[in-house]
Amino acid sequence: MMASFYGHDVDLATMRRRFTPSFRGAPLSSLIKIADQVGLLPRAVKLPLEELPNLALPAILHWNMNHYVVIERVSGDKALIHDPAGRSEWLQMSEVSDHFTGVALELRPNEAFEKKTERTVLRWSQLWTRINGLGSSFLQVIVLSVVLQIYVLALPYYLQIGIDNALPALDHDLLAVLALGFGLFTAFNASASFLRSFVILAAGSALGFGIASNIARKLFRLPLDWFQKREVGDILSRFQSVTPIQKMLTEGVAGTLVDGLLALTTLAIMFFYSAKLAIIALTAFFLYFVVRLISFSFERRAQEGSIIAHGKEQTALIETIRGIQTFRLYNSETMRHAMWQTLLTDAVNANIRSSRIGIWQTTGNALLFGLENVVTIYLAIGFVMNGGFSVGMVFAYLAYKGQFLEKAGNLVDQGMAFLMLRLHLERLADIALEEDDRSFAPSSMAVTELKGRMELKSVSYRYSPTDPLVLQEIDFSVEAGEHVAITGPSGMGKSTLLKVMLGLLLPQSGEVAVDGLPLQQFGHKSFRDQIAAVLQDDNLFAGSIADNITLFAEQADLEAIADAARASAIHDEIMKMPMQYETLVGDMGSSLSGGQKQRVLLARALYRKPKMLFLDEGTSHMDAANEARVNHSIRSLGITRIVVAHRQETIAAADRVLYMDGEGLRPLAPPKEVISLQLGESLSTR
Numbered sequence: 001m002m003a004s005f006y007g008h009d010v011d012l013a014t015m016r017r018r019f020t021p022s023f024r025g026a027p028l029s030s031l032i033k034i035a036d037q038v039g040l041l042p043r044a045v046k047l048p049l050e051e052l053p054n055l056a057l058p059a060i061l062h063w064n065m066n067h068y069v070v071i072e073r074v075s076g077d078k079a080l081i082h083d084p085a086g087r088s089e090w091l092q093m094s095e096v097s098d099h100f101t102g103v104a105l106e107l108r109p110n111e112a113f114e115k116k117t118e119r120t121v122l123r124w125s126q127l128w129t130r131i132n133g134l135g136s137s138f139l140q141v142i143v144l145s146v147v148l149q150i151y152v153l154a155l156p157y158y159l160q161i162g163i164d165n166a167l168p169a170l171d172h173d174l175l176a177v178l179a180l181g182f183g184l185f186t187a188f189n190a191s192a193s194f195l196r197s198f199v200i201l202a203a204g205s206a207l208g209f210g211i212a213s214n215i216a217r218k219l220f221r222l223p224l225d226w227f228q229k230r231e232v233g234d235i236l237s238r239f240q241s242v243t244p245i246q247k248m249l250t251e252g253v254a255g256t257l258v259d260g261l262l263a264l265t266t267l268a269i270m271f272f273y274s275a276k277l278a279i280i281a282l283t284a285f286f287l288y289f290v291v292r293l294i295s296f297s298f299e300r301r302a303q304e305g306s307i308i309a310h311g312k313e314q315t316a317l318i319e320t321i322r323g324i325q326t327f328r329l330y331n332s333e334t335m336r337h338a339m340w341q342t343l344l345t346d347a348v349n350a351n352i353r354s355s356r357i358g359i360w361q362t363t364g365n366a367l368l369f370g371l372e373n374v375v376t377i378y379l380a381i382g383f384v385m386n387g388g389f390s391v392g393m394v395f396a397y398l399a400y401k402g403q404f405l406e407k408a409g410n411l412v413d414q415g416m417a418f419l420m421l422r423l424h425l426e427r428l429a430d431i432a433l434e435e436d437d438r439s440f441a442p443s444s445m446a447v448t449e450l451k452g453r454m455e456l457k458s459v460s461y462r463y464s465p466t467d468p469l470v471l472q473e474i475d476f477s478v479e480a481g482e483h484v485a486i487t488g489p490s491g492m493g494k495s496t497l498l499k500v501m502l503g504l505l506l507p508q509s510g511e512v513a514v515d516g517l518p519l520q521q522f523g524h525k526s527f528r529d530q531i532a533a534v535l536q537d538d539n540l541f542a543g544s545i546a547d548n549i550t551l552f553a554e555q556a557d558l559e560a561i562a563d564a565a566r567a568s569a570i571h572d573e574i575m576k577m578p579m580q581y582e583t584l585v586g587d588m589g590s591s592l593s594g595g596q597k598q599r600v601l602l603a604r605a606l607y608r609k610p611k612m613l614f615l616d617e618g619t620s621h622m623d624a625a626n627e628a629r630v631n632h633s634i635r636s637l638g639i640t641r642i643v644v645a646h647r648q649e650t651i652a653a654a655d656r657v658l659y660m661d662g663e664g665l666r667p668l669a670p671p672k673e674v675i676s677l678q679l680g681e682s683l684s685t686r
């Protein structure tokens, strides 16, 4: 917003892609860094509320101790505040005081600042690649709509002939013929309407399915860190942007074309009846158009606020359901309910703000078109009195005018809805324009046989450009068949390191090499086909134990499932369950114990017959006997093992132990010596 104010017109999606903060949000120091990269000179100031008008506006204010807003203007006792949650409003200074923490950031362009436009726009065509037959359905909808509109055009004429010709002459035959003719026309019209609805239903469903499927395909291919920076409700609400787009593309576009055509035709007919009356209707329509145009930016902001607020509410609801055990345990349901209710209130208020604009518009329209009608009727009856119009013509004209205003109004509404779709497109662009994970790049499709050697050369990684480095120039290597344990204090980056090794996170610098080849050259897919991992946040999914071991493979190898379960020391326990391998587990994993769940996850890893196995606390929930059994069976496989662990027994089983702390990764050898030490104490004194 600040960059746009000074002439660097850049959209949120582009900024987000370039500077996505991690989940933790961005501290002031990060904002300063981002501002600097955009060419804005930052000046952080601490100031009391009364001095806000003295800031170089617009400026950034620290808000509610948890985020930042933009203050655009101060006028008297009020300030215009733009909240990134989509809300922009004038607040009383007393309200500002409730939220403002006293810290502000002034930003002015520096000498490197460039006025330019940087917008990545999602093209419509990018949404429906792979959907066939859309063109012909669209054509059918247009043809059928035109048929319907001819009927609508002809109907007022029936009224006019009936009143002007049949009524004065008391000509029952003419009236009967007219009724029969228009009756048949009505039946024809009903069939066209029926067909049109079916075509729209079929095309709309195909389009909706196609777009949703394209977006889902894209979503499932996004890099892991994309998901780590977003909330689940936000992702879901972005997905829901497919619905208005699909609706607009099927009904809207065809309807708009036909409405446009019909509005022009009726307008021409109206001019044929009376130019004076037609100009009055046209003026009313023009005023309506101007009002819609002026209120558009308010509508857009209100709708965006509503979507964002609903996303937050959904996230809270999903998290509460998933975490119900924790909330129950801490008697926090009431608190959680209150918190969710606050978010729901925000969402409802956002809806109200959006609907309020609609109410103003409806009232304005009723007044505008009501007055227009009064004037038209007044003049039209005057025309009849002067002999310029017949009574039938008044009725017919009013019917045509009604049609014109309805269709032209629809045209404007659809036009505005079309502009509003940019909001949905921008939200979808966050998914659709993001680059696929590197593993989907053609250069990563090589198929190479894995021997099991891995080397990390000077690897550095941070979760976002504004976060500190978690891994700094890490060097590491493991030979084929070797068993390496990595240990060290919590939060030092062991799990992150493992994810970098797995190719799930892309290091900012350095290289991950497999069997002497850079991972990209080795082939990500091929690498992942030949390795397996049990990570700390791995989950079971709703389905049977067998499904979970094979990860829902269509052609499951029952013998291999049992072998993997035996190697994971879980087979006997599964066989004692009433449904054995068909026993169902929930996505919230409730029917298995922690240790059982971990052994099923390990069976999932071993089912793939990996040549390298990565475990991040992958045996931490097992009892010593089970862990020893598991260790024994994995050792007999002779595969490379990289294990992150805190438990001494786990570390002791390794050939080599590495210790990771704030200074990096260093060897601790020999392992037997390590376990004889009390890890925490001895290392801190090293």
Ligand SMILES: Nc1ncnc2c1ncn2[C@@H]1O[C@H](COP(=O)(O)OP(=O)(O)OP(=O)(O)O)[C@@H](O)[C@H]1O
Pocket: 022, 023, 024, 228, 463, 467, 470, 488, 489, 490, 491, 492, 493, 494, 495, 496, 497
């Ligand atoms: N998605 C994320 N976004 C931002 N920071 C993260 C993210 N995940 C982890 N971190 C941070 O990165 C650092 C390293 O985390 P990591 O999970 O790799 O540590 P760890 O050594 O495996 O810890 P533990 O032994 O407790 O599992 C921590 O400071 C953590 O807070």
